[in-house]
Amino acid sequence: MSLLLTGHLHAAESWQAVKDEAKGQTVWFNAWGGDNAVNQYLDWVSGEMKTHYAITLKVVHLSDAADAVKRIQTESSAGRKTHGSVDLLWINGENFRTLKQAGLLKTGWAQTLPNWRYVDKKQPVSTDFAIPTDGAESPWGGAQLTFIADRATLPEPPQTPQALLAFAEDHPGTVTYPRPPDFTGTAFLEQLLLSLTTEPDALTRAPDEASFATVTAPLWAYLDALHPHLWRKGKDFPSSPARMDALLNAGTLRVSMTFNPAHARQKITSGELPDTSYSFGFSSGMMGNVHFVTIPANASASAGAKVVANFLLSPDAQLRKADPAYWGDPSVLDAQTLPDAQRKALRAFMPAQSTAVLPEPHAGWVDALEQEWLRRYGSR
Structure with missing residues (x-):
């Protein structure tokens, strides 16, 4: 058996172990809740997680991600190293830097997600506001002012x-x-x-x-x-x-x-x-920039959080998110990596690039x- 095939089998077995551990878990996903389209999309994600993965996804609607950051910091200060109140957090920029510098995030997991293979590596998916992500964040949408x-x-x-x-x-x-x-x-x-x-x-x-x-x-x-x-x-x-x-x-x-x-x-x-x-x-x-999801170091359901993050990168989830009838959030996937039908559908949703991304x-x-x-x- 080739080393490459052995590696693929090991990765598949490792991911199956993550999915097995995630079954029955409740994942508390803290996400910005300031837009009805976003909230309805996350309601759909919750249904998909329950139906296909036996995960209960609870979405905590935030007015500002900094509120969740403060909660994570408070739990750390109180010595709560496990069973934290946040399992998955929509984040980027200053809030990511704050948590990463304090060592309050799990690292090295994002590139292990099976759907990472679809990610457009030409987008800034490995840095966040010039800060290396070190696998502590999984991308799930693109953005531009x-x-x-x-x-x-x-x-x-x-x-x-x-x-x-x-x-x-x-x-x-x-x-x-x-x-x-x-x-x-x-x-x-x-x-x-x-x-x-x-x-x-x-x-x-x-x-x-x-x-x-x-x-x-x-x-x-x-x-x-x-x-x-x-x-x-x-x-x-x-x-x-x-x-x-x-x-x-x-x-x-x-x-x-x-x-x-x-x-x-x-x-x-x-x-x-x-x-x-x-x-x-x-x-x-x-x-x-690119916006991400991250897993706090003290998360109660880190396996479930990884399964949710992987689903958010799936072609089906990214296509629905890119559809303006649902949300209209730009995808982080490389259309070239997708089957023909999905590639054409994703390209149809891509907004015309009218100005350079700085x-x-x-x-x-x-x-x-x-x-x-x-x-x-x-x-x-």
Whole structure:
């Protein structure tokens, strides 16, 4: 028997052992619950796990993944090394860095999932905000900061920060962004920083106190100029992208934003945005990433969590997730690895790439930008 075949048999036996252990387990999946389409998709996943794997998937809907991170940290501080309250967590960026640096995650498991063979390795699936994942995260969706507008009120989109500022000046009260630390609001700050800073190399490393002011000076100058022309004159900000969508649909705003390039198509399908809505980005590129699931080191049902993570990477689950009739979240699979019918179906759901994907700044910039934003604008 060849070494390759022996390796495949061993992997199959190992995975069967994981599935056997997972049977009958209850997996507590902590996930962002701010979108109805996401919640309905996860309800479907729960049904599939029960039917096909005898796993009870309990979805805990979070307003912010940081809430689950704090719970995991608290359990660790209290010495709860096993039987933790979180088995699987939807995460990326700063929250991942926090847990990984504290040694609170299981590592080395993601690439052992059988469905890892379908993953598009050209996407940033091995780093998260410039932090190596070390197999502690399994990808399950792609994302890119994307603006949304209605052709009826904005036929020609502003494709640079300067054009967006000029549009806001000419149409006061029709532009805004979610209040940081909302994920998309902070992403907008990072996008502007990527576009405006004169020292882009500094963003590949954690910020340091000596250079922070210089690197970020163009961002604050831009926001100082922009804020007086925003919705409510920059003295109040929408709490979420969903609130911005509602304001766009009502005609109050002319621009919304999302971290899902297929979001507009999904909201048109559901009737939550006008049929004339469209997506756009800055011509120089828009920040993008991959979002992941991770397993805390003290998880109560780590075997079940791995089976769920593997299912989330299955062609069936990824196709359903990519379908705007259900969610419209971009896939992390390489269509070339799929059978013909599934390959064609997945390609049909792939959003047209209208602008280049820019890598995110190092995860350390998230908290630094949020704190400085709150200091400058949070009390207004």
